[in-house]
Structures are given as structure tokens and as C-alpha cells.
Amino acid sequence: MTDHSADAGRLTTREAADRLGVKPETVYAYVSRGQLASRRDPGGRGSTFDAAEVETLARRGRRDPSAGGDPTQRIRTGITLIERDRYWFRGVDAAELARRYHYEEIADWLWTGTLRPGIRFTAPPGALAAGRRAVAALPAESGSADRLRAAAIAAAVTDPVRFDLDRDAVLGSARILIPTLVDALPPAGPGGSGERDPLALRLWSRLTARPADAESLRTLDMALSLLIDHDLAASTLAVRVAASTRAHPYAAVSAGLGALDGPLHGAAGGLAHRMLAEALERGGAAPVVADHLRAGRSVPGLGHRLYRGRDPRAEALFEALGRIPAAGPALETALEVESAAARGLDLKANVDLALAVLTVASGMPADASETIFAVGRTAGWIAHALEEYGEGSLRLRPSGHYTGPRPPLPLP
Incomplete structure (x- = not known):
């Protein structure tokens, strides 16, 4: 170039x-x-x-000094550390946690500091019924984020203690909200799963009609775990701003879902899914990568400003996907995308590309990665809300830098 x-x-x-x-x-x-x-x-x-x-x-x-007075530049958190192309939850390697434990176990440990093997999140009948009614009332063309927001609002209305911001009350709400987000979604095919099954299995049955083999189900569970938190991403910052106003946890999570709906955040996985599906249809990654670059577009699923090398979340998921025979073609093509783009851009795979391999290989729709991202990240949003409830209220109020005309001006 x-x-x-x-x-x-x-x-x-x-x-x-x-x-x-x-x-x-x-x-x-x-x-x-x-x-x-x-x-x-x-x-x-x-x-x-x-x-x-x-x-x-x-x-x-x-x-610079003009940005130094912004309180959002100085948010202290003890949840996630990112450095040297790795990341840790409360000092523990996040990828190793995802390999060893299940999503619900890691989420509960992140909130409480205590690991409870085999813990299951189940929604009470009232919250689940309200969530399902709200989702069913949406138009057929509703997207993933629309359904999740509707379920979150419906669950909130059924929780009479949602305004109690004591830690135990917030955790009780979290253990209602996350399973409601999953179980309120319509099944993707006949059968489905029971409300006492592991959360990953229940989510699988709502994203694809294909039966879940053990390795695919474990990989979905790993994806949820790896996505629990990633420091102060845009949606997490939105959650903390809402929590700083003392919004209840359902409202704080709804703020995160709103920010996640942007095409540069949660929806990025859908772009990678479509790109990967096109590459598989055309028989190779090179022409698809070339088309993106020729049009002046970035290649979906590549690059992350926090990592010099490959995103560690992608690394862990690629490893797990390599154990799934049905994922072989999609995984091989994704690695071709990374290799083809690396020759000119030196960008490595990020988690969006790894999620695309999972969703394409499992027969899931393009927006499935957004659902996986949102459900997984909800646990981290709750952890950040808990931290913010312990800070001074309304502290996340940066000052605007006015660039309009100087007064006084005549009335229009």
C-alpha cells in the first residue's frame, strides 16, 4: 500500500x-x-x-491535563487485570479458570470469593413467566439485544427487593436475572432443555436446533466464562455510571445491554460470523479478506487494542474448538483469515473471530455471538455494579468541554 x-x-x-x-x-x-x-x-x-x-x-x-479531571479515567477496580497479552480475574488466570470450572461457578466465585462446585442459577417461576411473555410480545424481527432487554425489564418488575442495594440482595437479583435472560428466549427447535440443566445447555437449545455434543457444550460454557469481564469496556462503563446513580442491578445491566447493542461492541461477532460464512462458501479466506481491504473496511475478528498478539480468549477457544470435528472447516478458515490479513496488517485473531467459528460450526444465527457475549458479560456487570455501589454516589460525572459559541447571543 x-x-x-x-x-x-x-x-x-x-x-x-x-x-x-x-x-x-x-x-x-x-x-x-x-x-x-x-x-x-x-x-x-x-x-x-x-x-x-x-x-x-x-x-x-x-x-493530557484537560482529560485528567475526568473521574472516568480513574475508576479503581479489583475485578480484572489485563497485561502482557493475558488477563486475570481477581489475580487468577481467566483462561485457566474457564478451562477448569463452569460459568456459574466462576460467576459466583467472582461475586463472593467462594467457589461452590456444581452451583446452578435458576429463575423463580414469576420472573421466568414474565420474561417469556415480554419476549414473546416482541415483533418477529426483533434482535438478540431486544429480547434480552425485554427479559431483563420483565424480571425486574417481578422482583420486589430490586431497590435493596445490600450485597446479598444484589446477588439474589443476579441469580434471578442471568437464568431469566437465557430461559426467556424461545427454543431454537423441538425439545429444548430443562430449567435445572446447566446454563450452557439451556442457552445452546435456544441458539441452535442441532443436538449438543459434549465438546461443543463445553466450548460454549468456556466462551461464557471467558467473556465474564474485560476491564472497563464501553458497556461495563455504562453499567458503572448507572450504578453510581444507585440504579438497581436490573437497570444497571440494562444500561450495559444498551451499550452492547452497538455495532462496534457486542454486535462485532455477527460481522465476523458473516465474513467467515462467506469465506467458507467461497472456498477460502483470501478473496474475502481482499474484498474487505479493497473496500477500505477492516477485517472483522482481527486486532484488539489491549493485546499485541492474539487475544487470549480467542487462543483458549481455538484450542477447545480444535477438539470438535464439526468445527474443523470453520476453524481452518478462521486461521486462514488471520494469516492472510497478517501479511499486510499484522493483526491477530480476537474473541469475535473465535465466537464466529463456534456459531458458524454449530448452525447458530449470526447474532448468536451477541447473545453469548451479553449473557456471559452480565456476571461481570454485576461484579462492577457491586463495586460501584460501594463508592460515592453520582461520582461518574465528567465535565463537558464546551465548544459552542460564546454568550451572550440574541434570542433566535
Whole structure:
């Protein structure tokens, strides 16, 4: 790709990299995660970037004084640490936890500090009935996030102690909410599963009509566990802002679901699913990767600003998917996508690409990864809400930097 002079107000890839103090391939990582928007140069010789947007990102990276007064830059948390291409839940390797224990066990341990082997989350009949009625009332074209939000609101209305923010009350609400999110979804086929089955099995039966083999079910459970938390992602920040107003846990989780609905967050897995399905249909990854790059689009499922190498969540899921014979073609194609893009962009697979392998290989719809992401992340949102309830109320109130006309001006 040849660098060249950009239009007025636009920067070339090299110029943007110099302003940000990063390598050119890192600029494309910012694009893939939605931190920068790129535009294909009319001459077809590369991408260009808005200079003002690049400068805003550079200021955030420098943590300049104008940003230093923002309380959202100083949120203390004891939940997740990310460094050296790995991440830990309360000091314990998150990938190893996911390999050893089930989602409900890890979630409950994250909240309480006590591991309870075999714990199951089950919703009371009232909450579940309300959740199912709310989901059933939605239009047929409703998306994953729509159904989950409806179920969360319905469950909240049935919980008379939802406004009690004492730790035990919040945990009681969490153990109602998570199974309601899953069991309120309509079954994907005949049969389904019972409400006393493991949560991963109940979720599986709502995402695909295919029967679940042991390895596939274990991989879905691992995905839920790996996605429990990832520091202060946009949806988690939304949860903490809601919790800082002393919104009850259902409302705080609903705030997270709203942020997750964005195409650059929870819906990113659906884009990777469609890209992977297209690559399988066309018999290889190279033409699909080329089409994305030719159109000036980032390749879904690649790159993460917190990791230099491969996302450790993708690493763990690829390992598990390698034990599922039916996932072989999708996994091989996903690795081809990573290899083909790496030649020019040096971007590694992220968790969205790994989820795409799972959902494509299991016959799930494109938005299934969003459902998996939301259900898994709800446990982390509850943990962050609990932390925020212990902080001063209304503390997450940054000051705006006014850029409008100076008063006084005449009435319009």
C-alpha cells in the first residue's frame, strides 16, 4: 500500500501513525475496534483519516491535563487485570479458570470469593413467566439485544427487593436475572432443555436446533466464562455510571445491554460470523479478506487494542474448538483469515473471530455471538455494579468541554 498526500483535513496512514506515536498496523487495529474511522482514498492507494479524530485519540493516549479531571479515567477496580497479552480475574488466570470450572461457578466465585462446585442459577417461576411473555410480545424481527432487554425489564418488575442495594440482595437479583435472560428466549427447535440443566445447555437449545455434543457444550460454557469481564469496556462503563446513580442491578445491566447493542461492541461477532460464512462458501479466506481491504473496511475478528498478539480468549477457544470435528472447516478458515490479513496488517485473531467459528460450526444465527457475549458479560456487570455501589454516589460525572459559541447571543 503506497502512502501519499491526503486531502485537506485528512491524514494518510503514515501521518496518522506518526501523530499517534504508533506503527501503521496499529492504526488499523484502532479502526477494527471502532476507535478511528477510515475512508478509502478516491485514487485507491490507501485509507485516510480525519485529522481532528486522530488528534482526539492522541490526546486520550497522552492523558493530557484537560482529560485528567475526568473521574472516568480513574475508576479503581479489583475485578480484572489485563497485561502482557493475558488477563486475570481477581489475580487468577481467566483462561485457566474457564478451562477448569463452569460459568456459574466462576460467576459466583467472582461475586463472593467462594467457589461452590456444581452451583446452578435458576429463575423463580414469576420472573421466568414474565420474561417469556415480554419476549414473546416482541415483533418477529426483533434482535438478540431486544429480547434480552425485554427479559431483563420483565424480571425486574417481578422482583420486589430490586431497590435493596445490600450485597446479598444484589446477588439474589443476579441469580434471578442471568437464568431469566437465557430461559426467556424461545427454543431454537423441538425439545429444548430443562430449567435445572446447566446454563450452557439451556442457552445452546435456544441458539441452535442441532443436538449438543459434549465438546461443543463445553466450548460454549468456556466462551461464557471467558467473556465474564474485560476491564472497563464501553458497556461495563455504562453499567458503572448507572450504578453510581444507585440504579438497581436490573437497570444497571440494562444500561450495559444498551451499550452492547452497538455495532462496534457486542454486535462485532455477527460481522465476523458473516465474513467467515462467506469465506467458507467461497472456498477460502483470501478473496474475502481482499474484498474487505479493497473496500477500505477492516477485517472483522482481527486486532484488539489491549493485546499485541492474539487475544487470549480467542487462543483458549481455538484450542477447545480444535477438539470438535464439526468445527474443523470453520476453524481452518478462521486461521486462514488471520494469516492472510497478517501479511499486510499484522493483526491477530480476537474473541469475535473465535465466537464466529463456534456459531458458524454449530448452525447458530449470526447474532448468536451477541447473545453469548451479553449473557456471559452480565456476571461481570454485576461484579462492577457491586463495586460501584460501594463508592460515592453520582461520582461518574465528567465535565463537558464546551465548544459552542460564546454568550451572550440574541434570542433566535
